[in-house]
Amino acid sequence: SAVISQKPSRDICQRGTSLTIQCQVDSQVTMMFWYRQQPGQSLTLIATANQGSEATYESGFVIDKFPISRPNLTFSTLTVSNMSPEDSSIYLCSVEDHREAFFGQGTRLTVV
Amino acid sequence: AQSVTQPDIHITVSEGASLELRCNYSYGATPYLFWYVQSPGQGLQLLLKYFSGDTLVQGIKGFEAEFKRSQSSFNLRKPSVHWSDAAEYFCAVADSNYQLIWGAGTKLIIKP
Numbered sequence: 001s002a003v004i005s006q007k008p009s010r011d012i013c014q015r016g017t018s019l020t021i022q023c024q025v026d027s028q029v030t031m032m033f034w035y036r037q038q039p040g041q042s043l044t045l046i047a048t049a050n051q052g053s054e055a056t057y058e059s060g061f062v063i064d065k066f067p068i069s070r071p072n073l074t075f076s077t078l079t080v081s082n083m084s085p086e087d088s089s090i091y092l093c094s095v096e097d098h099r100e101a102f103f104g105q106g107t108r109l110t111v112v
Numbered sequence: 113a114q115s116v117t118q119p120d121i122h123i124t125v126s127e128g129a130s131l132e133l134r135c136n137y138s139y140g141a142t143p144y145l146f147w148y149v150q151s152p153g154q155g156l157q158l159l160l161k162y163f164s165g166d167t168l169v170q171g172i173k174g175f176e177a178e179f180k181r182s183q184s185s186f187n188l189r190k191p192s193v194h195w196s197d198a199a200e201y202f203c204a205v206a207d208s209n210y211q212l213i214w215g216a217g218t219k220l221i222i223k224p
Contacts, residue, residue: 004155031210042202042214043156092155096210099144099163103155 002027002097006104013083013111020079021107023093028073033094034066037106043092049076083111114139116205118215126223127195133188133218135177135203144206145186147177150217151199159201162186173197198222 003026013019023032034046046066047055055068069077080087088111093104117136125131137143144163148156160171167179177188186203203215 006155042216043212044214045211048211099206099210100158100161101146101148101156101204101212103157105155108153 001100002029002095002102004093004095004102004104006093006107008107009105010108011110013109015084015111017083018079018081019083019109020077021091021093023076023078023104025074025095027097029095029097030073031096032070032076033096033101034068034076034078035092035094037090037092039089046078046091080109083109085111087111114205114207114213116203116213116215118201118203118218120218121216122219122221124221124223125193128192131188131190131193131197131220133201133203133220135186135188135215136184137186137203137205138184139205139207141208144210145177145179146204146206146212147171147175147186147188148202148204149173149199150202156202159188193220193222195222195224 005024032049035043037043045058046061047057049055049068049070051070051073067079090106090108092106094101115138146161147159150156159175160169162169162179169177175190200217200219202217204212206212
């Protein structure tokens with residue numbers, strides 16, 4: 001099983017600023033996934049990050065707002081740019097290993 | 113289009129009582145089905161999964177689920193709940209590209 005370390009665990013940010021969330025996996029994985037979970041909602045996939053290529057974004061999410069880096073097979077970052085209160089959510093990093101999804105603890109973001 | 117429906121937003125049961133959480137899916141091929149649990153302030157943990165074979169699947173923490181193709185259902189059950197089972201439960205289906213499609217979640221409340 002994969003162990004994922006995600007940080008920060010929570011942050012309170014001013015609107016208009018940016019926050020970068022880090023995700024570290026204890027093993028090499030091909031695909032990493034970034035999700036958003038808005039208050040009281042289910043998970044929405046933001047993008048899939050493959051090492052060595054551009055991330056693939058889901059409908060409604062764009063690279064300018066959520067730039068993603070994937071420099072190697074164990075690490076990825078998600079930046080939430082030019083934040084507004086509507087970006088207040090939990091952001092989750094996930095990897096797939098033997099058809100099971102593993103998740104980080106999540107980053108609880110509050111934008112004020 | 114593929115979808116997952118969890119018809120109950122929240123369910124309240126007494127400690128020691130039995131539990132069934134409903135999940136219906138819409139998917140053309142044989143689905144990969146999952147139940148995850150999210151405890152307050154925690155990431156998501158896999159309870160159980162179904163890929164093929166025996167339609168009654170045993171998971172962790174005393175949970176089980178039954179795949180019923182004729183009903184497009186994958187309901188989660190536990191014979192006797194404990195206060196520590198209070199959490200949000202998510203049903204998910206994976207397509208052939210292993211992209212997860214999530215239900216809206218069911219919040220389980222345990223009465224003492």
